[in-house]
Amino acid sequence: MNPKFRLSLTDFLDFAPQNLDETVHIHHCKQGPGNDRLYITRTSDNTVLAYCHHCTARGFHHDTRGRTRRERANKNKGKKQPFAPHGGTTTLSEWSPRAKAWVAAAYIGQEEITKFKLRHLLTQDAVVIDIKSNEKIVRSILRSFENNAVAKYLTLRHDNFAEASAYVYPSANTARANCVVICEDVLSAIRISTDTACDALPILGTSLARPLLAHIAKSPAYRDAVVFLDDDNYFVRKQQREIRRDILTFCDLQTRIIRVGKDPKRMSPTDLRELLS
Numbered sequence: 001m002n003p004k005f006r007l008s009l010t011d012f013l014d015f016a017p018q019n020l021d022e023t024v025h026i027h028h029c030k031q032g033p034g035n036d037r038l039y040i041t042r043t044s045d046n047t048v049l050a051y052c053h054h055c056t057a058r059g060f061h062h063d064t065r066g067r068t069r070r071e072r073a074n075k076n077k078g079k080k081q082p083f084a085p086h087g088g089t090t091t092l093s094e095w096s097p098r099a100k101a102w103v104a105a106a107y108i109g110q111e112e113i114t115k116f117k118l119r120h121l122l123t124q125d126a127v128v129i130d131i132k133s134n135e136k137i138v139r140s141i142l143r144s145f146e147n148n149a150v151a152k153y154l155t156l157r158h159d160n161f162a163e164a165s166a167y168v169y170p171s172a173n174t175a176r177a178n179c180v181v182i183c184e185d186v187l188s189a190i191r192i193s194t195d196t197a198c199d200a201l202p203i204l205g206t207s208l209a210r211p212l213l214a215h216i217a218k219s220p221a222y223r224d225a226v227v228f229l230d231d232d233n234y235f236v237r238k239q240q241r242e243i244r245r246d247i248l249t250f251c252d253l254q255t256r257i258i259r260v261g262k263d264p265k266r267m268s269p270t271d272l273r274e275l276l277s
Helices: 009-015 069-076 097-105 110-116 186-195 210-217 234-250 269-275
Strands: 022-026 038-042 047-052 058-062 119-121 126-133 136-144 153-157 179-183 199-202 224-227 254-257
Touching (some): 009 058, 047 234, 058 210, 058 234, 179 186, 186 199, 186 269, 210 234, 224 234
Parallel strands (some): 224 254
Antiparallel strands (some): 038 047, 047 058, 119 126, 126 136
16 A cells, blocks of 8 residues: 555544444544545454545554454353254265256366365255365355255354455465455355466355455455456446445455356356456
């Protein structure tokens, strides 16, 4: 970030909201009514993000002192989240026909299944995707193929993106990617990281959670960001614009949106490389 446009901590930290996921705005470089354009947000992991809409100065700080009542209450609840079933097989030939068709449509084969430890549960015809931080599972997603399943996708445990770095799928084609692609799901992230020179960040939906945004802002290697969702309807296209706006606001990155009307996982390897080259 250009030092000229970097806010000092004294410019924003003392004015930061105390509640998580809250934003306030104050005066910064231009006084007068209606000119309180320095926006300050405290994310769910206590990172404080600041951006001035007048002079474009920005800053961030992980506030280890700012433990709020809400954080302590959540920590002490002691509620156990449901765990994904153990076991299952990572051998594709043993998967059900529906599960095989699902990964095949995403151009994913045995090599990727083994590398990312996608496991099929034979007892309930479902695939479990585990997201890990240092071998600790922070989120498990179950994709069911049973006809009477309550939901096609089910999150069995999650950390509300507190371990934001665990959600980054590093490119297998470069030692240090300077581009990050924001996508909806893990299979798309696997494809992007496998077939291109970009890192992938699956947001598991169409909204960019604040801890993930803060992680992008704090990653010095990134120079470019790409928003690549399945934009086949107006709502998703609107969400893409909001994600781009947030990245432009809080991150010093060139940011573009890819509009092709389908997920990255549905693109052929050649087409995906061309789009993200």
